Amino acid sequence: MQCPEFEIRLCDYLDGTLDRIPRQEVEQHAAGCAACAALLAEGRAVTAFFERTPAIEAPPDLATQILYRTQAARAAASRAGGGWRRWLQPLLAPRFVMGMAMTILSLSMFARVANVQIRQLQPADLSPAAVWTSVTGRVQQIWNQGAAVYENIRLFYQIATQLREAEADADEAAPAGGGGTSGDPRRIEPVPPPGASRTEPKR
Amino acid sequence: MASASEPQAWGADPDAPLVARCLRGEDEAWEALIKLHNRRVYSLCYRFTSSAEESQDLTQEVFLRVFRNLKNFNAGSGVFRVWLTSLTRNLLIDHYRRTRKEKLVDSIEDRLPTLESLSTPEAHPEGRTAGREAGEMLRAALAKISPELREAVILRDLEELDYREIAAVLRVPDGTVKSRISRGRAELARVLRKLGATL
Numbered sequence: 001m002q003c004p005e006f007e008i009r010l011c012d013y014l015d016g017t018l019d020r021i022p023r024q025e026v027e028q029h030a031a032g033c034a035a036c037a038a039l040l041a042e043g044r045a046v047t048a049f050f051e052r053t054p055a056i057e058a059p060p061d062l063a064t065q066i067l068y069r070t071q072a073a074r075a076a077a078s079r080a081g082g083g084w085r086r087w088l089q090p091l092l093a094p095r096f097v098m099g100m101a102m103t104i105l106s107l108s109m110f111a112r113v114a115n116v117q118i119r120q121l122q123p124a125d126l127s128p129a130a131v132w133t134s135v136t137g138r139v140q141q142i143w144n145q146g147a148a149v150y151e152n153i154r155l156f157y158q159i160a161t162q163l164r165e166a167e168a169d170a171d172e173a174a175p176a177g178g179g180g181t182s183g184d185p186r187r188i189e190p191v192p193p194p195g196a197s198r199t200e201p202k203r
Numbered sequence: 204m205a206s207a208s209e210p211q212a213w214g215a216d217p218d219a220p221l222v223a224r225c226l227r228g229e230d231e232a233w234e235a236l237i238k239l240h241n242r243r244v245y246s247l248c249y250r251f252t253s254s255a256e257e258s259q260d261l262t263q264e265v266f267l268r269v270f271r272n273l274k275n276f277n278a279g280s281g282v283f284r285v286w287l288t289s290l291t292r293n294l295l296i297d298h299y300r301r302t303r304k305e306k307l308v309d310s311i312e313d314r315l316p317t318l319e320s321l322s323t324p325e326a327h328p329e330g331r332t333a334g335r336e337a338g339e340m341l342r343a344a345l346a347k348i349s350p351e352l353r354e355a356v357i358l359r360d361l362e363e364l365d366y367r368e369i370a371a372v373l374r375v376p377d378g379t380v381k382s383r384i385s386r387g388r389a390e391l392a393r394v395l396r397k398l399g400a401t402l
Contacts, residue, residue: 004382011359011366011381039385042392045402049395050360053337058245062259063238066266070233073267 001029006036014043113138218283225273237266240284243362244291250357251295253342261298265291285368292354292372299350337400344394352387359384 001009006029012018013026030037091097114135124130216222221239224232244265248258268290276286345353358369359380369380392402 007382007385008378009381010385039389042389042402043385046388046392046395047360049337049341049392049400049402052334053341054334056242056246056249056338058242058262059255059259062245062262063234063241065259066237066241066263067234069263069267070237070270073270 001025003029003033003036006030006033007039010036010040010043013040014047113142216282216284222273222276222283233270236269240287241266243284244287247288247291247357247362248295250342250345250361251354252298253346257298261291261294265294268294281371282368284364285371288358288362288364288368289372340395340398340400344391344398344400347394348387348390352383352390355380355383356387356391360388 006026009018009022009026013023018026026040030040114131125134218236218239221232221236225236241262245258245262248261248265249255252258252261265287269287272290276283345357348356354373355369358364358372359366364372366377366380370377373380375383395402
């Protein structure tokens with residue numbers, strides 16, 4: 001056995017975990033090597049000295065201090081926790097979400113009015129002239145549609161008014177003449193088409 | 204001789220259930236883990252710093268690191284006690300590097316007369332116990348020996364880790380651990396005798 005190997009085996013020797021043969025080898029080497037014999041003697045002496053020294057006791061409140069610090073660290077982590085979530089929190093507020101929804105709705109309505117096809121949008125479509133032409137064309141179209149609807153409504157009310165007038169005239173004539181033309185007070189006289197000469201019924 | 208880099212088969216980790224509960228966020232388990240290991244960490248810090256105040260701060264720092272990094276502890280690759288000891292050792296190394304200049308000034312030689320006077324009975328009218336004197340001398344002697352021998356001796360003889368655990372903490376082969384322990388004990392014996400200790 002060489003000295004480096006002795007140094008390694010010495011630990012197991014002092015622990016008492018070596019078998020008989022390796023134990024004898026250690027003892028034989030120590031008997032023939034003064035340096036290793038000293039190593040063995042000093043190892044024995046120091047391990048005995050360790051037994052006389054008291055264990056180091058931690059301060060009684062150390063565990064409490066550690067708990068306090070780790071809880072503080074946890075609280076700080078939860079306050080700062082989820083950095084992106086903290087920044088996104090205002091964006092996820094219901095009021096902001098509703099506002100964004102209304103904005104998108106308004107923009108989509110504007111795009112519809114302006115006849116902007118989002119899917120087919122080209123850079124040229126975003127030029128001021130193109131946007132203006134599109135907007136004015138669309139406004140003109142809506143104006144024309146509105147005007148046509150207005151004309152139809154006006155004609156409808158004109159017809160309705162004439163019908164009511166004719167009905168009123170018939171009601172007035174009925175008591176004097178003993179009845180209407182047809183004898184049915186609910187009968188509505190046909191309205192002549194616009195432009196046709198209106199003839200009073202013979203009484 | 205097993206190499207420290209080789210994967211080692213660890214037995215059942217007695218702390219594994221507690222660690223698992225901590226990872227599930229159970230406060231009671233975290234408190235139990237602190238109560239179970241704070242003495243060991245404090246003791247290790249005290250052996251290296253010889254300062255109660257620094258040891259308290261360092262122990263708290265160790266557990267803060269454990270708290271932040273427990274999810275990184277791989278239960279399959281080792282036992283919690285070894286992981287905790289490695290973490291403590293790394294922190295002590297950082298601390299040593301930070302405070303090296305102060306340590307050089309406040310060296311063992313500067314304190315030697317005080318330590319020698321501790322060993323004489325008449326120097327203690329308040330009646331210190333022999334065990335306490337032995338503890339003081341051991342602390343002084345440990346500070347005197349080389350760091351790599353000191354940590355091997357402390358982990359084995361004072362923290363009672365087994366050789367395989369020490370090898371994992373120090374990242375050296377088992378044989379190197381045993382060699383350092385043997386040489387460290389011999390060096391420690393010489394210093395203790397110089398300090399007047401009876402061996």
